[in-house]
Amino acid sequence: MIYNKYSKFLKDEFGEKVYKLPIKLNLTCPNRDGTCGLGGCIFCGEEGGSFENKEGSIKEQLIKNKELISKKYKAKKFIAYFQNFTNTYLSFENFKKNIEDCLIDDIVGISISTRPDCLPDKYLDYLEEINKKVMVTLELGLQTVNYHTLKKINRGHGLAEFIDAVIRSHKRNLRICAHVILNLPWDNLDDNIETARILNALEVEEVKIHALYVLKNTRLGRMYNAKEFDIISLEEYKQRVIIFLQNLNDDIVIQRLISRAPEEDSLFCNWDRSWWKIRDDIEAIMEKNKLYQGEKVKGFDLL
C-alpha cells in the first residue's frame, strides 16, 4: 500500500466498512470570541469548518444521516463526528451530555474536532472512560509547526500547546488526528517536512491533510483579493503531499489528502479541480514512481 488509508484502518479495526456521521452544533471558538483571540483563524468561515446543512438534536442528526448512508452503502457501523467549531469549548455538563447523546446503536467511535489549547484534564479524564466503550479520536487543528506562520494565520496558539495536548491525551490512550495544511503561503517544503517529523516524534495516530481554500468574507479572502500572497501551483501541492507522506511514519493513518469547500462560498478552492481527481492523481504518481509513505523517515542503527 502506498500510504496508510483511513478506510483500511477502519475495516481492519472493526471488521467492516465504517462511515463518519457529521454532527453540526451551534457552538463558537475561543479564538473568535476574544477568550484567546478575536476574529478566528484568518481562513475560518462563519460555519467554523463545516459546510453541511444540519439541523436538529444530536440524535436526530445521527439517525437521519445513518439512514441515508445505510441505504446508500449498506453501512452498519458508524463514527459520530463533532465537526464544526471547538467542540470542547462548552461547559463540562453540556460536553458530557453531547457525548452521551451520541452513544446510540451502531456508533463504534466518536471523533471530536477541537483546538489543542482547549482540552482541560477533566474533559480528557471523562473521554478516557468513554474510550473504554467506543474508540475516541481527538481531531486537533495544528496546520503547521512553523510558529511564525501560526501567528500569521492568527491561530491563537503555538506548537507548544499542540505538543502538550498530544502528551496529555496519549496518557489517557486517546487517539489523535492532526489536521495540517500543506500549502500555507508562508510555509515552504521544509516546514511541511518538519511538520511530518514532529508528528512522528509525537506518535500521533492519524493525519488529515488539507489544501488551503479561500472563503468569501474572511480575512484571508480580503488578503487574497488584495493580492497579498500567492498560492503554490497544483503540481507543487501534489509534490508537497507526496514528500510529506514520504517523511511521515508509515503507521500513521491518513484520513484524507485534500479538503474541499463549496464553490459558492469560495474565492479559491483546489485550483478549480475536483478533490477526488487531485487525490487520484497523487495516488497515481506515487504508484507509478513507487513512492511510499515513510520511506524518507530517517534513522540508523548503532553497530
Ligand code: SF4
Ligand atoms: S480554531 Fe477552528 S473554529 Fe476556531 S477560528 Fe480557527 S478554524 Fe475557526
